[in-house]
Amino acid sequence: EVQLVESGGGLVQAGGSLTLSCAASGFTFDERAIGWFRQPPGKGREEVSCISSTVGDTTYVDSVKGRFTIFTVNTAKNMVYLQMNNLKAEDTAIYYCAAKFSSWCRGSDFTSWGQGTQVTVSS
Numbered sequence: 001e002v003q004l005v006e007s008g009g010g011l012v013q014a015g016g017s018l019t020l021s022c023a024a025s026g027f028t029f030d031e032r033a034i035g036w037f038r039q040p041p042g043k044g045r046e047e048v049s050c051i052s053s054t055v056g057d058t059t060y061v062d063s064v065k066g067r068f069t070i071f072t073v074n075t076a077k078n079m080v081y082l083q084m085n086n087l088k089a090e091d092t093a094i095y096y097c098a099a100k101f102s103s104w105c106r107g108s109d110f111t112s113w114g115q116g117t118q119v120t121v122s123s
Contacts, residue, residue, distance in 0.1 A: 002026040002112040004097045009117030012087055020082040020117060022097030027112075030054055033105045034080045036070060038093035038119075045096070050105035051080060059105045063090075089123040 008020040022034065035050040049070040050059045058070055069083040080097065095117050098110035 002099065004099060004112060004114035006095060006097045006114045006117040009095060009119045011120045011122065014088055014121055014123045016087050016121070017083070017085045018087065018119060020084065020095055020097075020119070022080040022082075022114065024078045024080065024097075024099060027099065029078045031103055032099045033057075033102055035098045035100070035105070035110055036080075036082045037096045037098055037110075038091075039096070039116075040090070040093040043093075048095070049082060052103050052105050054103040057105050084119070087119075087121045089121050091119060092121050093119060095119050 003025045005023045006020060008018060012018055030053055033050055033052040036048045037045050038048050039045040048061050048064055049068055051070045053072055060068060067086045071081050097114040099112040100108055100110045102108045
């Protein structure tokens with residue numbers, strides 16, 4: 001069974017930083033692209049970032065480029081992280097981790113989702 005569990009959300013002041021973690025299980029991690037999505041209050045869900053360790057690809061939505069970094073650590077298998085710096089009030093959202101059956105960030109849809117973690121940025 002595919003499982004994705006997010007952690008690391010919380011309340012932070014504008015300009016601060018948070019690191020979100022996604023623990024994945026139930027599939028071969030190296031064969032999947034893993035993404036972070038967010039859903040602000042009253043708005044739709046958007047893809048924030050994606051990483052494909054297999055093909056060495058990362059993507060970011062324009063609004064977070066230069067502030068957020070998605071990464072994995074060799075010593076922490078099946079974990080994906082999202083380092084968020086210089087947080088803004090508009091980054092407030094529920095953040096979700098997701099996986100797809102493809103190794104590529106672009107193209108196919110994400111099919112497995114975590115429960116989400118709340119990030120609140122106070123201005």
